[in-house]
Amino acid sequence: LKAGNMVGPRVYSTGTILYGADGDFKAVINSLDDARSSLRRLKAVGAFSVKSYNQPRREQRQQIIEAARELQMEVVPEGGSNYFNNMTMILDGHTGIEHNPPVWPVYKDVKALWNATRVGYTPTLIVSYGTQFGENYWYDRTEVWKNDHLLSFTPPSVIDSRSRRRTTAEYGDYGHIDIAKSVKYIADGGTKINLGSHGQLQGLGAHWELWMLAQGGMTPMQALRCATMNGAAYLGMDKEIGSLETGKLADMVVLNENPLDDIRNSESIKYVMVNGRMYDTDSMNEIGNREKPRLRFWWQMTRGGDMINLPVNNTETHLFGVQEGD
Template identity: 50%
Template sequence: MDALPVRQLDVNAGSGLHWSGDSKKLHFTLGDELFTANAEGKDKATSQKIGFEQASDKPAGKIALTGARIVTMKGDEVIEGGTVVVDGNRIVAVGQDIAIPLDAKRIDASGKTIVPGFIDAHWHGAMNDGGLIPQQSWINLASLAFGVTTLHDPSNHSASIFTQSEMQRAGLVLGPRIYSTGTILYGAKTPYTSNVNSLDDALTHLNRQKAEGAISVKSYQQPRRDQRQQILEAARRTGMMVVPEGGSLFQMNMGMVVDGHTTVEHALPLAEVWDDVKQLWSQTAVGYTPTLNVGYGGLDGEHYWYARTEVWKHPLLSRYVPRSVLEPRAVRRETAPEEDFNVLRVARTATALSRAGVNTSIGAHGQREGLGAHWEMWMFVLGGMTPMEALRTASINPARNFGFDKDLGSIEPGKLADLVVIDGNPLTDIRQSDRIVQVMQNGRLFDAMTMNQIAPVAKVRKPLFFEGADGQTMPIDGEALESGHLGD
């Protein structure tokens, strides 16, 4: 290497490497810092902060949703004929016969059910196109229209997803709250390989991801247990979470449980487990996100719902997903007998683990923009959960997994105002969960069928590229789409 001298510029890596105009200095960035190194190599690289502060979006005004059945997720509490009062972006009162401020905008929710905003614990999706962040994303609109007010993405392009996350938080784009690992820590030989052979290596990777905006990292296919443990120790030192995937290897999954990861992502590769697994796992704080839509071991959840329902006709989904995207995937459907869908066995096992004390969450994996979150709940019920248990997997459970439960996951005074208004009762029929009429995210109330803002002030969104000038999608087979829930 004497003929090609190499010098390390920074222990935590960087991006945007470029020379100064006179070629005497090298510049690169990491997070909100600009680093500069002299070409002669005499001095250590220096840095300066180049970031800025932006106020988080927070609406002004009061809203009162009245007369609803409120499933608070505070234990098994259900308030009939209740009211939720919101001031700004926080819930200030919940209950029956509560005082409603005179200056609050009243929204009659009689006959409807209000549940906490859904939290998708394992979501992947496009955040940019060719490096460009869209001003309005139909994927975000669809997700939000289906009540997904918060998502956690355990693998995405760091620059794209953290840019989108900050823009959403600032109110510049409309969509769910966005949290992510950013780029995964891949142990296999890929363009994203992250070599971990010491604690210092692990700290380098986690410091880099944290600087970019990550709250967690995905430890993915790190082959040795000591490598995974080094990532865990680095996470403890940096205050981050670790959400690994076991690659359909049962022994690796159990090692992840014993070592104390934040969650185990994706389904166990065994359709059924015995008491030893239940007893072991329930003694830890490790959560479980089985991602039933892509469940391992056989036919999966996404294809179950293609086979059993006319997905392309869903009145809400077809409002936001272009026909050219939705119909090729959903119209020509393969089917199989019920017993061939292994995902139902996976759901039964997840139910058993949940009842043993394992904190279990939905994770739609980005399948079918928003509707996939409901499929997850429906499959949990097919696996034996009660509708209340299934609704927990989409609200308070993921909030607890990620430490969001001080602000999210239930309808209680002091928490952020993320709510879903359902025209039906999912407690008696979980398949009514997708009859969404309104969604509140961060104190702003939207009409689900249009994603126009209703309150605290009315605001019409701009049309999507495939909508007409009036904001309406082209009808299927020349017939107007009717509102309602997706039938069998």
């Protein structure tokens, strides 16, 4: 993407996680020097942040933080569905917490602690810890397999397998709504909330996360700020991205309807611009100064590599032909 060989969003990554559990890519952190070694290696290939992932002991996590401070890097830890670890992560000054603490409601002691720090919070309601995933609410309550815009860019077989035989539950059993209320409670004290959709469903998942923040009581403007300006500041990039201002990168979306009237209007995207290049979102054909139709995806091709002459928004689940027989 950065080299211009693919069309896509502006992507940032922490790189390989500093994994605390046993496995092929475990990061062994038993001293400050161990932490320095891991972080220097990542910084050498361009990382400005690291993902501290389930390091089991507090001093291990503290060693990563100390090494990051020396190297001027951010540390974004995996919440790990562990309330007590989450509280020490706040106390020790991580950049933020990724995923919600798995208990709710939270009370004024937790709120006061969190609000007294600059530790951010990315709740990822779409995979709510301590209850069923928030994404199940949207598979249950909406007909995802009929979303033409989503089907333009995702193989229908992928969408069908997730959405046609979906999990269902009573409204009151969706715990992500109560978690979202706790998120709003913490945000009201000044903690910056960021939107993260965990990669559950590319494209639509971020909208679900936005809508779930609103389910917890945020106004549309508050939820949109979590999705834009807060996230940019969290990454230390608010001078480049996050809002439409002179001197910032030309990344934006143009909507057909106003999300301030209804947060669900965030999905009504007409155009998207990345680095000053404009695309029609129904087709992802480039328009404006340099018009260029996009190539078709692999599931829109025949076995021989020829393009199937189908409208982009009218692909079928199975496109490869089979021989007729008994």
